[in-house]
Every structure is written in C-alpha cells, then in structure tokens.
Amino acid sequence: MRLEQIYPAVRKFVTHVTQIKQEQGYWVALDESYFYPESGGQPADRGTLNGLVVHDVQLTDGIVWHQIDQPIEGSVTGLVDDVVRTDHAAQHTAQHVISAILQDEFNIKTLSFRTGSEESTLDIETDEWTAALQTRLEKRLRQVITSALPITATEYDEAAALALPLRKTPQVTGKIRVVQIGELDYSACGGTHLESTADLELIVLTGQERIRGNIRLMYVAKDRAFDLLAANQRVLRETAQALSAKKERVAQAVEELKQDVVRLNRAVELVQDAHIKAELTQLLASSDDWIFVNHAEQHVSFSEKMVKAIATADRVGLVWNEPAKKLLMQGASSIHFGKFAKTHLKTFNGRGGGSEHVAQAMFLTRDDAMAYIERMKEEQSK
Numbered sequence: 001m002r003l004e005q006i007y008p009a010v011r012k013f014v015t016h017v018t019q020i021k022q023e024q025g026y027w028v029a030l031d032e033s034y035f036y037p038e039s040g041g042q043p044a045d046r047g048t049l050n051g052l053v054v055h056d057v058q059l060t061d062g063i064v065w066h067q068i069d070q071p072i073e074g075s076v077t078g079l080v081d082d083v084v085r086t087d088h089a090a091q092h093t094a095q096h097v098i099s100a101i102l103q104d105e106f107n108i109k110t111l112s113f114r115t116g117s118e119e120s121t122l123d124i125e126t127d128e129w130t131a132a133l134q135t136r137l138e139k140r141l142r143q144v145i146t147s148a149l150p151i152t153a154t155e156y157d158e159a160a161a162l163a164l165p166l167r168k169t170p171q172v173t174g175k176i177r178v179v180q181i182g183e184l185d186y187s188a189c190g191g192t193h194l195e196s197t198a199d200l201e202l203i204v205l206t207g208q209e210r211i212r213g214n215i216r217l218m219y220v221a222k223d224r225a226f227d228l229l230a231a232n233q234r235v236l237r238e239t240a241q242a243l244s245a246k247k248e249r250v251a252q253a254v255e256e257l258k259q260d261v262v263r264l265n266r267a268v269e270l271v272q273d274a275h276i277k278a279e280l281t282q283l284l285a286s287s288d289d290w291i292f293v294n295h296a297e298q299h300v301s302f303s304e305k306m307v308k309a310i311a312t313a314d315r316v317g318l319v320w321n322e323p324a325k326k327l328l329m330q331g332a333s334s335i336h337f338g339k340f341a342k343t344h345l346k347t348f349n350g351r352g353g354g355s356e357h358v359a360q361a362m363f364l365t366r367d368d369a370m371a372y373i374e375r376m377k378e379e380q381s382k
C-alpha cells in the first residue's frame with residue numbers, strides 16, 4: 001500500500017525530492033508522499049509542495065509524480081488540501097454505498113463510475129429506473145448514513161481477501177487492500193474514503209439518463225449536496241417571484257403561462273387575418289399587376305401572410321419588412337425571382353434567393369431594396 005493509503009489522515013509531511021522531470025511544467029517524485037494520485041475513477045489530491053501549487057498527481061510505474069510550476073530540490077514540506085481530499089473521498093464513498101445497496105438489495109450491478117467536478121456518475125446494469133426504485137434507494141441511503149457504519153481499509157493476502165464477500169473480483173493479485181463499510185460493503189479498492197457513513201451527511205440523486213441500454217445515475221454527497229440544495233432553493237425562490245406564484249405552484253403557473261401564450265397567439269392570428277383582408281381589399285383596388293407594401297413595424301410573419309395573400313389574388317406581391325430588413329416577393333410574372341436574385345442581388349448589397357414565383361432577400365437598407373425593385377421592373381418592362 002502507498003503511504004496515503006496506510007495513513008489517510010496525514011495532511012502535512014516533510015520529505016525530500018528524489019527525481020524531477022520537465023514536461024508541461026515540472027513533475028517531482030518524493031522520498032515519501034501522502035498525495036493520492038489519480039486512479040480508479042477518483043481524481044488526484046490537490047495541495048502544495050514548499051508553497052507551490054500541486055496541479056496534478058499521477059502514478060507511473062509505481063512512482064508518484066507531483067506537477068508544479070517551478071523546479072524544487074532538497075527538503076520539501078508537503079500539504080494535502082483537506083477540503084479537496086474530503087470532498088473526493090465523500091463522492092467516492094457514496095459510490096461504494098450506492099453500489100452496495102443496488103447490488104445486494106436491488107440486484108443491479110454497477111458497471112462503471114466517475115467522480116466529476118460537479119456531479120458524479122454511476123452506470124448501472126438495468127434498462128429502467130423508476131420513481132419507486134429511486135424513493136426506495138433514497139430511503140436506504142438515509143438509513144445507512146444515520147447508522148454511522150465504520151469504514152476501514154485493510155491489506156490482506158490474496159487468499160484471505162478472496163475469502164471475504166467481495167462485491168467484485170479484484171483486478172490485482174498478491175496483497176489486496178479491502179475497504180469495508182460495516183457489513184454493507186467489502187470492496188478491493190485503492191481510493192480515499194471517509195471514516196464513517198455518518199460523514200457522508202447527505203446524498204442527493206440529481207438525475208438519470210439512458211446510456212447504451214443501461215442507466216446512468218447522477219449524484220452528489222456531503223457539502224456538494226448541501227450546496228446544490230441551497231442553489232436549487234434560490235432558483236426556485238427567484239422563479240416563484242418572477243411568476244408571482246407560491247413555490248409549490250411554480251409548475252402549475254408555468255403551465256398556465258404556456259396556455260396563455262397559445263391563446264394569445266391564436267388571437268393575434270385572427271386579428272392579423274382580419275387586418276390582411278381589409279388591407280388587401282384596398283390594395284387590389286389598384287389596377288397595377290405589381291403591388292408594393294411597406295411594413296415599417298409589423299412582425300415579419302405578418303408580411304409573409306400579406307405577400308401570400310397578394311399572390312393568391314393573382315397579383316405580384318413585394319412586401320418590405322423594415323424590422324427584419326427583408327423583401328418578400330411572390331407571384332407569377334415574366335421574371336424568375338430566384339434566377340434574378342442570383343444574378344443581381346449582390347449589386348444591391350442583398351442576400352437571399354428563392355424559386356420562380358417565391359423569393360426573399362435581406363438588404364442593408366430600404367433604399368437598396370427599392371433600387372433592386374426598380375431594377376426588376378426595368379427587366380420586366382423589356
């Protein structure tokens with residue numbers, strides 16, 4: 001076992017540098033280290049060596065390397081960041097507990113796990129995860145936490161380890177480190193753990209997703225769980241305020257708003273249709289084949305309806321929508337709108353296109369659009 005595995009409580013130590021290498025900063029190996037290197041799905045410790053920040057800790061060929069910004073030599077004082085160590089240990093210990101309950105009581109195997117920087121994940125071998133299962137698991141997690149089960153790590157000879165009710169066949173041979181959580185869990189594991197399930201304080205299951213036919217559960221434990229609940233509470237309070245609703249009525253208030261939007265949209269459509277009908281009657285009074293309409297502030301959807309209505313009345317509609325800086329063209333004429341756009345739009349700083357009878361183009365200014373229309377009219381009168 002490595003030193004941090006034998007003495008998990010050590011946060012400060014004095015030792016000396018044995019090796020140094022340069023590779024994206026500097027990496028030093030120490031005579032003795034109590035830093036946990038990234039392994040087994042658990043992130044590395046953080047901390048300092050002679051006051052220099054340790055950015056990463058990696059294990060290569062049995063040597064623990066510490067990444068720092070400057071070279072150091074000789075005597076070294078190492079400090080392991082207790083907050084980070086405890087946080088990582090909490091997320092990882094929660095994984096042991098969840099996996100043990102799922103395997104023994106739900107008959108669901110854990111396929112893989114990952115301690116994330118926000119949420120941690122657990123991929124489990126099942127094709128469905130129901131609200132009833134979730135409630136059952138949450139209840140059991142609370143029981144395990146309040147039971148304050150002791151957590152120990154012991155090194156056994158292989159034969160002795162294999163005689164224990166291990167949750168998974170160990171991947172190592174020889175001496176095997178077994179982490180025991182009361183009678184709940186025996187696992188061969190090299191990671192960092194809390195000392196009691198009571199130290200987990202709270203585990204919150206934060207979500208689930210389907211992944212390659214199985215289920216991925218997300219969770220947070222200890223401080224992360226309390227922080228998340230506080231953040232969620234804040235969001236809920238702000239949302240309730242914005243909706244002028246009570247917190248427990250937020251979902252209902254959103255649903256009512258959505259229904260209001262649907263009703264309003266229908267009402268707007270009716271008004272638009274009536275408006276278009278009235279305006280169209282006036283426009284069609286003109287004997288011109290080409291009818292130009294200027295929409296200075298209308299929504300572009302209104303302009304789209306208008307140009308379509310003009311074309312349906314067998315005229316050629318040209319509708320300029322000022323807010324969208326868009327010219328809509330529709331109707332049968334001697335001009336192929338799409339081809340004409342392809343050849344001439346660029347000259348008028350426009351971009352767009354279309355087919356023979358329907359096209360649209362964006363222009364930088366209304367003047368450009370007007371000049372483009374003039375050019376089309378010239379072409380048409382040829």
Ligand SMILES: [Zn+2]
Nearest residue numbers: 179189190191
């Ligand atoms: Zn572990």
